[in-house]
Amino acid sequence: MSNDKRRRPPVGHLEAAFGISLDPELLERALTHRSFAYENGGLPTNERLEFLGDSVLGVVITAALFHNHPDLPEGQLAKLRASVVNMRALADVARGLGPQGLGPYLLLGKGEETTGGRDKASILADTLEALLGAIYLQYGLDTASIVIHRLFDPLMADSAGRGAALDWKTSLQELTAALGVGVPEYRIDDAGPDHAKTFTAWVVVAGQRYGGAEGRSKKEAEQRAAEAAWRTLSEQVAEPTEVPPDQPTTAPDAAAPTGPAGRPRRRASPFRRPVPCRRRPTGCRSRIRTRPAADVPELPEVETVRQGLARWVTGRRFAVVDVRHPRAIRRHLPGAAHFAAVLAGRQVVDVRRRGKYLWLPLDSGDAVIGHLGMSGQLLMQPAGTPDETHLRIRFTFDDGGPELRFVDQRTFGGLSYSEGGADLPTEIAHIARDPMDPEFSDTAFVAAIRRRRTEVKRALLDQTLISGVGNIYADEALWRARLHGLRPTAALTGPAVIRLLGHVRDVLGAAIKAGGTSFDALYVDVNGESGYFDRSLDVYGREGLPCHRCGAPIRREPFMNRSSFSCPRCQPRPRLPRP
Numbered sequence: 001m002s003n004d005k006r007r008r009p010p011v012g013h014l015e016a017a018f019g020i021s022l023d024p025e026l027l028e029r030a031l032t033h034r035s036f037a038y039e040n041g042g043l044p045t046n047e048r049l050e051f052l053g054d055s056v057l058g059v060v061i062t063a064a065l066f067h068n069h070p071d072l073p074e075g076q077l078a079k080l081r082a083s084v085v086n087m088r089a090l091a092d093v094a095r096g097l098g099p100q101g102l103g104p105y106l107l108l109g110k111g112e113e114t115t116g117g118r119d120k121a122s123i124l125a126d127t128l129e130a131l132l133g134a135i136y137l138q139y140g141l142d143t144a145s146i147v148i149h150r151l152f153d154p155l156m157a158d159s160a161g162r163g164a165a166l167d168w169k170t171s172l173q174e175l176t177a178a179l180g181v182g183v184p185e186y187r188i189d190d191a192g193p194d195h196a197k198t199f200t201a202w203v204v205v206a207g208q209r210y211g212g213a214e215g216r217s218k219k220e221a222e223q224r225a226a227e228a229a230w231r232t233l234s235e236q237v238a239e240p241t242e243v244p245p246d247q248p249t250t251a252p253d254a255a256a257p258t259g260p261a262g263r264p265r266r267r268a269s270p271f272r273r274p275v276p277c278r279r280r281p282t283g284c285r286s287r288i289r290t291r292p293a294a295d296v297p298e299l300p301e302v303e304t305v306r307q308g309l310a311r312w313v314t315g316r317r318f319a320v321v322d323v324r325h326p327r328a329i330r331r332h333l334p335g336a337a338h339f340a341a342v343l344a345g346r347q348v349v350d351v352r353r354r355g356k357y358l359w360l361p362l363d364s365g366d367a368v369i370g371h372l373g374m375s376g377q378l379l380m381q382p383a384g385t386p387d388e389t390h391l392r393i394r395f396t397f398d399d400g401g402p403e404l405r406f407v408d409q410r411t412f413g414g415l416s417y418s419e420g421g422a423d424l425p426t427e428i429a430h431i432a433r434d435p436m437d438p439e440f441s442d443t444a445f446v447a448a449i450r451r452r453r454t455e456v457k458r459a460l461l462d463q464t465l466i467s468g469v470g471n472i473y474a475d476e477a478l479w480r481a482r483l484h485g486l487r488p489t490a491a492l493t494g495p496a497v498i499r500l501l502g503h504v505r506d507v508l509g510a511a512i513k514a515g516g517t518s519f520d521a522l523y524v525d526v527n528g529e530s531g532y533f534d535r536s537l538d539v540y541g542r543e544g545l546p547c548h549r550c551g552a553p554i555r556r557e558p559f560m561n562r563s564s565f566s567c568p569r570c571q572p573r574p575r576l577p578r579p
Helices: 001-009 011-018 024-030 035-037 047-068 075-084 087-095 110-114 121-139 141-161 168-179 218-237 300-313 336-344 442-451 455-462 471-481 494-513
Strands: 187-192 198-203 208-215 320-324 352-354 357-361 367-371 376-381 389-395 401-410 414-418 553-557 562-566
Touching: 001 075, 011 141, 024 047, 024 121, 035 110, 047 121, 075 141, 087 121, 121 141, 141 553, 168 198, 168 218, 187 218, 198 218, 198 471, 208 218, 300 352, 300 357, 300 376, 300 401, 300 494, 320 336, 336 414, 357 455, 367 376, 376 471, 442 494, 455 471, 471 562
Parallel strands: none
Antiparallel strands: 187 198, 198 208, 320 389, 352 357, 357 367, 367 414, 376 401, 389 401, 553 562
């Protein structure tokens, strides 16, 4: 037995990271680097498995990006795929496998061993692809797809969340430019002999140093430092500032001070709708123990905004459109001046919604399309109210009444102009109808979901299959249906799908009545009010708290850089097929 095999940790840890067991011979082949094979009499290498695994990974990632981003053009999808399927990204995934990463399991020759081969990005990436090829050979595409999603969903979500930029240095530069804190500066130190150098990078933003990240090249170290800075700054920007408890309430006609994310602090407003008291009962504050990662507003939140807009802008005519930040109309290629010119004098005839998109049909037959992103807000404000900190676009009307303002802290949302889009903008025509739409076909949905090679939660989030359902309400509906999100769609019966659809509609309907779900100040309706459906959540955000049905503690599992919540007793995980 070689020294490599004697030193290798138990393969059970590696198999646990994949969630399956592998045939010992296939596993051995996948871990055999050519340097080891040549030094041991010409053993078979992992290169053929790597070739196969590369193709399987590409197909699964491409299909996921295609279904998860129905509004992106081919060029942007290709960039997203390149940001996920590349040597550095694969190596990072490999380093996260098991308690020690993939490196200790590799079978390497002496030359690679002495030059740090166990942490070389190229070797780790190739071996991971070989392992995926082995999984495909033993289990087939369905199981390989489940394993790939388990490993790569956080990476895909990270890439999508960085907006137009798909590498960390560019993402950081975009963020610092938006914050007005200057250009990031990088500092590099190196250590070690020439054949095994390691580099440590820091990035300085507005006099503050971030990073201290290591890499085997300057580029790798700088990317990791940029990632650390981007994450820290993004969290700081997103952190809401508490309003002091003794903050006086302003009179209805007084200027309203602005709070976090450009949201007006609570004030008496002629536009507020009557809402139930939002004071929580004693002890209710700790009901949601862990604050979930930020989610894009879902159907109930967007429908609440649509209803408010319909009440305040239908029949009114734009006077002046003031674009304050070009990124807010980045999909309108002719630019800000053209956007303002084509809308001036146009009358809003309705406010409509498709999934999570809004559009305002105009008397010209054209439309304004809106997507809130993670932090966008469409607010009605009295003329003369001080500007919000993150005001991006202001619409004034010819009647001199309340203004419509698009406020967006992170600028992931935006508005665009759709020529001839009054009935249904072509830009969003590919998005499926939502289950609250009277023309939604239950029969077609049952047939489509059972044809998909995916998991039930992914199907609910697929905007080409069913729109408007996001992370929160998918978890709630699955809990009511007693289904785990990993359940394969092909295994669902027709009646089971119909029951699930019923639960989806029940959850969405209740959430719309409550004004949506708000975990922070970033989601508000047109009057600046938060929704209160979070008080009625059965599973989402309740990690460790007793299930309302059986009493078992709710579990949280990672899902696409977010979290899934379920009951381990009511929603048991499906078992992966045995070889």
